[in-house]
Amino acid sequence: MTDPAGPGLVVVLSGPSGVGKDSVLAAALARDDRLARVVTAKTRAPRPGEVDGVHHLFLSVEQFDDLLARGGLLEHAEVYGHYSGVPRDQVERLLGEGRTVVLRTDVQGARTLRAKIPQALLVFLTVPGVDDLERRMRARGGDDEAAMRCRLAVAREEMAEAVRFDHVIVNREGGLAAAADELLAVIDRERARPGRVPPRL
Secondary structure, rough: OOOOOOEEEEEEEOOOOOOOOHHHHHHHHHHHOOOEEEOOOEOOOOOOOOOOOOOOOEEEEHHHHHHHOOOOOEEEEEHHHEEEEEEEEHHHHHHHHOOOOEOOOOOOHHHHHHHHHOOOEEEEEEEOOHHHHHHHEEEEEEOOHHHHHHHHHHHHHHHHHHHOOOOOEEEOOOOOOHHHHHHHHHHHHOOOOOOOOOOOO
């Protein structure tokens, strides 16, 4: 379904690991069929419950490098020892359909996308504090203590980047629906903004 409010829109949803980006985005997608999520490419192994092609495209390093060499990634970065990137073809196709395209990426990727797509709306998702973030990350599991300390150190640095984004949403404990509501409201305001121009890749 195309977006009747105007030209296609790119929304970059970012924030530290463990703040609930996937959960908030899933809740928003379930309530607005004008949204379309781009499936990012990753070279890490799937976490428990993750499905290839649904949560991410899980590629070998060789496959990722080949896609990059062919100009197939809009942005890419090394994250926690693995590579992550946004497939260009998905974004181009969805924008061509007039959709609101949501790119869920890390903070480093958001910086790159801001430079490449100045018309994009950048939304930063965070939690009330570092203690809350650590609890969430530990509950998710999948990391040893050294990896956890590394993730927390990176997350502290990333939380300071919030001021560079167009909007900040705080995902409070038990507040998933409220965070999704706020994300949808921010997107609706941008869709309706007078003079908005379509993004150019």
